Amino acid sequence: MSSQHPPLEPLRPTYRLQYLTDKQLQQLQQATLDILENVGVRFPSEEAMEVLDGHGAKVDKSTEIVKFPPEMVFKALKSMPRYFKLGARVPEYDLQLQDGTSYFTTDGCGVQVIDPETGQERASRKSDVAMMAHIIDALPAVAFYWPMVSAQDYGRTAILHEIDASWNNTVKHVQSETIMGKRECEFALEMATVIAGSKEALQARPPLSLVVCTIAPLVQDQPGIEGAMVMAAAGIPVGFLAMPTLGTTAPATQAGALAMGDAEVISACVLMQLVAPGAPVFHSLMQAWADPRTGGYISYPRDARGRYGVVEMAHHWGMPSLGACYGTDSLEAGTWQSAAEPALDPFLAGLTSPEIVTGMGLARTYTRLYPEQIIMDEDLYQRARAYLQRLEVNDETLALEAVKAVGPGGHFLTQKHTRKHMRTSLVRGITHELDENNKFREPREVARERVRWILENHQPEPLEQAKQNELTRILAAADKELG
Amino acid sequence: MPSETPLLEPIRPRHSYHLIDEGQIQTLSNGTLEILAETGVHCPSEKCLQIYADHGAQVDFNSQIVRLTPDLVHTYLKNAPRYYTMGARSQAHDLHLEQGGLYCATDGCGVETIDFASRERRASCKADVGIMARVSDALPSIGFYWPIVSAADHPSTAPLHELEASFNNTVKHIQSETVMGEPLGRYAAEMARVIAGDEETLRSRPPLSLLVCCIAPLGQDKEGMESALLFAEAGLPVGFMSMANLGSTGPATLAGTVVAGDVEIVSALVLIQMAYPGAPVFHSFMPGIMHPRTGAYLGTSLEGSLLYPIGVEMAHHWGVPTLAGVFGTDGQVPGWQSAAEAAASLMLCALAGAETGSGLGLVESCTLLYPEAVVLDNDVYQRVRREVESLDTSKEALALDVIKEVGPRGLFLKHRHTRDHLRERTFSGLTTQPNPAGGKMDPVEVARGVVDALIANHYPQPLENSKQTELTRILETADREIGAAP
Numbered sequence: 001m002s003s004q005h006p007p008l009e010p011l012r013p014t015y016r017l018q019y020l021t022d023k024q025l026q027q028l029q030q031a032t033l034d035i036l037e038n039v040g041v042r043f044p045s046e047e048a049m050e051v052l053d054g055h056g057a058k059v060d061k062s063t064e065i066v067k068f069p070p071e072m073v074f075k076a077l078k079s080m081p082r083y084f085k086l087g088a089r090v091p092e093y094d095l096q097l098q099d100g101t102s103y104f105t106t107d108g109c110g111v112q113v114i115d116p117e118t119g120q121e122r123a124s125r126k127s128d129v130a131m132m133a134h135i136i137d138a139l140p141a142v143a144f145y146w147p148m149v150s151a152q153d154y155g156r157t158a159i160l161h162e163i164d165a166s167w168n169n170t171v172k173h174v175q176s177e178t179i180m181g182k183r184e185c186e187f188a189l190e191m192a193t194v195i196a197g198s199k200e201a202l203q204a205r206p207p208l209s210l211v212v213c214t215i216a217p218l219v220q221d222q223p224g225i226e227g228a229m230v231m232a233a234a235g236i237p238v239g240f241l242a243m244p245t246l247g248t249t250a251p252a253t254q255a256g257a258l259a260m261g262d263a264e265v266i267s268a269c270v271l272m273q274l275v276a277p278g279a280p281v282f283h284s285l286m287q288a289w290a291d292p293r294t295g296g297y298i299s300y301p302r303d304a305r306g307r308y309g310v311v312e313m314a315h316h317w318g319m320p321s322l323g324a325c326y327g328t329d330s331l332e333a334g335t336w337q338s339a340a341e342p343a344l345d346p347f348l349a350g351l352t353s354p355e356i357v358t359g360m361g362l363a364r365t366y367t368r369l370y371p372e373q374i375i376m377d378e379d380l381y382q383r384a385r386a387y388l389q390r391l392e393v394n395d396e397t398l399a400l401e402a403v404k405a406v407g408p409g410g411h412f413l414t415q416k417h418t419r420k421h422m423r424t425s426l427v428r429g430i431t432h433e434l435d436e437n438n439k440f441r442e443p444r445e446v447a448r449e450r451v452r453w454i455l456e457n458h459q460p461e462p463l464e465q466a467k468q469n470e471l472t473r474i475l476a477a478a479d480k481e482l483g
Numbered sequence: 484m485p486s487e488t489p490l491l492e493p494i495r496p497r498h499s500y501h502l503i504d505e506g507q508i509q510t511l512s513n514g515t516l517e518i519l520a521e522t523g524v525h526c527p528s529e530k531c532l533q534i535y536a537d538h539g540a541q542v543d544f545n546s547q548i549v550r551l552t553p554d555l556v557h558t559y560l561k562n563a564p565r566y567y568t569m570g571a572r573s574q575a576h577d578l579h580l581e582q583g584g585l586y587c588a589t590d591g592c593g594v595e596t597i598d599f600a601s602r603e604r605r606a607s608c609k610a611d612v613g614i615m616a617r618v619s620d621a622l623p624s625i626g627f628y629w630p631i632v633s634a635a636d637h638p639s640t641a642p643l644h645e646l647e648a649s650f651n652n653t654v655k656h657i658q659s660e661t662v663m664g665e666p667l668g669r670y671a672a673e674m675a676r677v678i679a680g681d682e683e684t685l686r687s688r689p690p691l692s693l694l695v696c697c698i699a700p701l702g703q704d705k706e707g708m709e710s711a712l713l714f715a716e717a718g719l720p721v722g723f724m725s726m727a728n729l730g731s732t733g734p735a736t737l738a739g740t741v742v743a744g745d746v747e748i749v750s751a752l753v754l755i756q757m758a759y760p761g762a763p764v765f766h767s768f769m770p771g772i773m774h775p776r777t778g779a780y781l782g783t784s785l786e787g788s789l790l791y792p793i794g795v796e797m798a799h800h801w802g803v804p805t806l807a808g809v810f811g812t813d814g815q816v817p818g819w820q821s822a823a824e825a826a827a828s829l830m831l832c833a834l835a836g837a838e839t840g841s842g843l844g845l846v847e848s849c850t851l852l853y854p855e856a857v858v859l860d861n862d863v864y865q866r867v868r869r870e871v872e873s874l875d876t877s878k879e880a881l882a883l884d885v886i887k888e889v890g891p892r893g894l895f896l897k898h899r900h901t902r903d904h905l906r907e908r909t910f911s912g913l914t915t916q917p918n919p920a921g922g923k924m925d926p927v928e929v930a931r932g933v934v935d936a937l938i939a940n941h942y943p944q945p946l947e948n949s950k951q952t953e954l955t956r957i958l959e960t961a962d963r964e965i966g967a968a969p
Binding site for chain 1: 498500501502503504507510511514517518521522523524525548698700701702729730731732733734735736737738739741742743746772773774775776777781783784785786788789793813814815817818819820821822823824825826827830831834859862863866867870873874875876877879880881882883885886887889890891892893894895896898900901903904905906907908909910911913914915917922923925926927
């Protein structure tokens with residue numbers, strides 16, 4: 001018997017903050033257009049260059065660099081939908097993107113797992129993708145699923161096995177950030193059509209979406225961009241994620257890195273609209289910093305300003321944003337660093353209101369999975385959700401009659417008002433749980449226990465047998481052809 | 484040669500927000516006025532009751548209940564200054580509240596310490612106050628110093644010994660939250676007078692302020708109120724803090740607890756303005772939520788943290804600065820929980836426009852000192868300080884010429900622009916330290932090293948000898964009068 005579906009708990013902030021001024025947004029957009037027109041972006045794909053050439057871009061086939069006149073950019077982006085729907089296996093979990101609502105997902109795609117049984121580190125595998133899909137199916141904070149780790153036990157078709165494991169263990173929308181290449185995308189599309197039930201349903205409620213990384217500075221990835229064209233043409237939402245690193249693959253100033261990353265994203269979105277006008281696309285930009293001593297990738301400096309300005313940049317272009325939260329540089333889960341870095345993320349994201357946000361649950365800069373970390377990151381999420389709510393002020397909550405009845409020096413313990421409200425007043429996460437000695441338990445232990453409880457007690461609604469069989473058949477064909 | 488005390492780095496947000504709207508603030512403050520007028524507060528001090536009575540409050544001397552009409556409240560609060568300066572031993576470290584920005588203090592007043600050398604848990608002592616004053620002196624995130632633990636080795640006059648240890652070990656402003664009662668208050672004011680040097684400086688740049696806790700529900704503390712009057716008379720800022728515990732000493736709803744706590748604070752602010760019109764005062768609302776099984780005060784529960792920025796809004800509604808509740812984890816060691824709980828209240832209160840906040844450096848609900856906690860909290864503070872600043876979109880920052888030069892597939896590493904600006908990027912000194920064995924060092928270990936180094940090396944500008952001698956003399960007199968020194 002499958003478990004019930006707990007309602008999702010997206011962030012719905014009751015107040016907002018404009019991080020970048022209108023003038024700054026204008027400046028940044030002008031800078032993007034300047035880069036697109038005068039520097040260009042490299043598209044190492046004949047097919048993409050053909051499309052862009054046919055719509056007024058200046059294409060140099062020898063260097064594969066494409067330059068975009070501003071009017072071409074605006075004309076192409078006109079067909080872009082501001083909002084769309086991310087479908088789920090069950091309609092209750094469909095995500096209708098809209099202003100003022102942020103749906104969060106997990107992180108991905110890690111490569112190491114701390115085995116929950118042995119506590120030892122090992123390479124990630126398909127069963128881990130399944131286990132985490134099972135866990136997040138029970139978490140109201142997680143609205144959709146990124147396969148959290150790589151199904152490394154399946155070689156070249158790992159990316160398809162990841163979505164198979166996902167759909168078999170959660171009814172929520174699945175977003176892949178690993179499916180690259182034309183044939184791979186065609187197989188994924190076939191699998192998504194099985195889940196949706198028909199091509200029409202696939203377009204109306206796509207159960208799969210895709211994130212494609214660009215390559216800084218100013219390059220598109222051939223398998224990524226060609227796969228994205230396949231997906232966009234079929235109605236699968238596609239987003240582009242720029243990851244400029246300040247100091248190595250991007251200027252050492254944030255504004256420059258943002259403008260450059262934006263140019264990468266926008267150039268890809270323009271292509272998608274030319275391939276399939278009206279295709280659902282989204283924008284994502286996650287800047288990082290080069291460690292000045294090692295050149296290493298630092299996700300969290302002390303000065304992470306701009307992390308949420310990019311959300312406003314996406315909205316300024318008129319498209320949804322995939323915001324970036326979490327992804328601690330801490331090597332381990334449950335450490336001081338693993339909370340100090342992302343603690344404010346969901347709150348700050350909520351203030352700028354990206355439509356979708358990644359991603360909870362990985363340590364070591366998005367590469368290592370500790371199963372309990374998703375619960376700890378969810379705790380930070382629930383804190384933010386509380387902070388973004390408005391105080392309820394009415395006669396009942398003001399409790400003036402109770403205050404008058406108690407008066408100076410009394411106590412509220414015996415008041416009917418206290419009995420009525422006390423159960424809902426203390427919103428606890430994994431902190432403030434007591435042990436047998438009435439001492440607070442270690443939050444990480446509480447998180448581990450929660451993971452065990454979910455795995456033992458939560459049964460996600462199984463995928464219909466016929467659909468399971470179909471996915472298996474497609475996977476077998478893909479393994480045969482690609483693997 | 485003394486160590487240099489770095490300039491302060493208050494949090495100056497480029498954005499602001501209001502967690503509650505004007506209508507809600509009005510409703511909450513009307514609630515406060517209604518309770519003040521109808522129910523009143525308990526004030527067990529004859530001296531205070533007389534002041535209330537002399538200025539038009541309805542006072543029942545038998546029950547010691549004071550009721551204040553809305554007119555009285557408004558009339559007297561009008562005298563309270565919205566901003567003032569909190570002086571320091573070094574003028575460069577004065578806190579100018581009118582300049583905007585949030586200045587934070589350490590936490591206080593813990594009762595136990597993880598020993599600096601042995602790492603054993605023990606009762607706190609005066610030496611701890613002095614050592615942590617030196618550590619705090621070196622951290623630009625610490626705008627002023629709360630004696631972080633109790634000088635428990637000087638039982639009767641601990642609050643005065645805490646002040647002496649503080650003044651001797653930091654050039655920053657000191658705020659006590661333990662000087663209670665008439666004799667202690669008198670001696671503390673005398674010590675402040677010594678530090679200031681003259682009456683005019685004492686009033687224009689007071690080096691000491693006082694925080695007095697009210698007693699929920701709707702009560703004031705006799706000793707606290709009487710020392711507050713002495714401080715106000717001397718021109719030293721005084722603030723009142725409500726720590727109503729939702730469910731036990733406050734109603735079980737957030738709004739109800741805001742009102743109940745606000746009543747306590749406002750009644751005390753009114754008293755000070757009645758006695759000394761124009762005296763610098765502040766409002767501090769740091770409630771908890773009762774643990775339903777143990778009755779404990781929880782300062783950092785999910786929803787409970789909302790109460791702190793709302794306290795900021797209430798303070799500003801009454802026209803006075805606030806001391807906001809920031810940091811103060813319920814976690815038992817510096818770790819995931821302390822970091823998870825720290826940042827949000829700091830960010831929320833900064834965005835709400837708080838002028839001062841407390842405090843960094845304690846765990847176990849403000850009772851236990853881990854020396855490294857203040858360095859870890861400092862790191863969180865610096866993250867928040869940056870997060871609330873605005874983005875630079877100048878021509879230099881947009882770097883279009885650089886991007887054009889580097890182009891697709893290029894590398895920015897060797898560009899002069901990178902050399903110029905990469906150094907400006909601020910990385911956490913705690914999370915990016917390479918481990919000789921590979922990878923990065925544990926930030927908590929790094930923080931311990933930072934504290935050890937500060938303890939070994941940071942010795943701020945000492946207090947002038949004559950002032951040290953004066954403080955010692957005052958302490959000896961106080962020890963004789965109030966209690967025997969150990």
